[in-house]
Amino acid sequence: MTDAMQFRWTSCSCSHVGLVRQVNEDACLEQADRGLWAVADGMGGHTLGDLASRLVVESLNQLPPAANLEKFMLDARDRLQTVNRQLRGEAAARGVRIIGSTVAALLAHGSRFGCLWAGDSRIYLYRDQRLQRLTRDHSQIEEMKARGNLGDDDVLAHVARNLITRAVGVADVLELDERVMELNDGDVFLLCSDGLSNEVSEQELSEVLEDGNCEQATRLLVDLALQRGGHDNISVVATRAKDLYGSEKTVLNPGLAEQVRSD
Template sequence: MIDTTGFQWLSASCTHVGRVRQINEDACLDQAERGLWAVADGMGGHTLGDLASRLVIESLNQLPPAPSLAKLMTDARDRLQTVNRQLLTEAESRGAHIIGSTVVVLLAHGRRCGYLWAGDSRIYLYRGGTLRRLTRDHSQIEELMSRHQLSDEDAMTHVARNLITRAVGVAECLELDEETMDVLDGDMFMLCSDGLSNEVPEQDIRKALVSRDCRDAAEAMTDMALQGGGRDNISVVVVRAEDMFSTERTVLNPAL
């Protein structure tokens, strides 16, 4: 997609059932032409997680064009609130305790983008050779670490490592965190489910993104997650922004 500001968006995605699970409860959305990307992870161990993630993605895929990033973000929040109510109703009608899903969404409009999330699916930014996680997991582990009650090493084996505190379909009112930012030429974003982030260290994520090729990076990270054990479903979306009007781009500068 090239918009009127001269930004071109490129992307690629992969989703894999992994080596242990029988059903892929992940779903992803990869719509570079619309500036719309998302990953949803149906809650493992609960009923119909695949249904939950699919409904989240299908609803986001129906977002109409918007005149501004603010309106696009509002529409995305509204759709996720609607899916939240649908999943609560579905769970009640089926006699299920929970039918839920995490979600992380990236929205692009002009030279800005926004992202919103609930749960432990993540989004990273690769800029100027540096990788930075943009989201904070909504999980018991993250809360313990933020209070300095748990080390990074202990978090890897803690009994609560898979317990999330927010998701679509678990509470009457869905709590979403969100941020917006300016986009720079060469920025790369990576959205993923915890089936990837639990298996692939951040230094290896960075190495995969150095190639600048969205498809190669997405496939490389999926392969690394499988080699790491593939204990959960794996989903990844890689997005790259290019400023077609930039006078600084050069093949000799890998940071662009």
């Protein structure tokens, strides 16, 4: 078994227009066999957000196979920069200020994974019964919190909560943040647009992801956001990693084999 095949992935995705918007400007990518997932949220209030999110997802979907995670992420960065230029050109041609989209992408290769993001779409990791947010929102409200000007209790009520500071198509050069970590057996990841994170608490996310059932988690989370009013488009991608070497280690462990024989 090669290192690239160390983990087997299961995943599920869903994108829902919600109960208020007329157009779904979100887009999802789910490619478990390639170790590639993404959520893109076309910028609300701007022209052709659905076009922007679709171009982001299509560009990532065209990524070629890579020899390692570094190359995989570098290629993804290049693709997103190309989309950024396309959206800037499209906006200029149409005479509008911005056609843009957030992006949150999860890429896995061998025993590691990487996150790339711009905007306020998020990636969470559920590991060892604990939920961890891997991304930091590029938003005015997050910047205010970092400066100590806003407490967590004020976040949901604040008028600036939907104002983002980075996205694909916003500036001539796209700024992407990234994070790389080692994978653990049983890791569960959640990618989502703010249509979910604005409606559902992190405690609720943790409770839903606890079972590790991606299909069930995706369905329950979308339903929960809809029950809270579905004020925005809702996109959810859930994926789980299974270490294929783990079972081999158990079978080939000499001490365990000796114990089995003696019993």
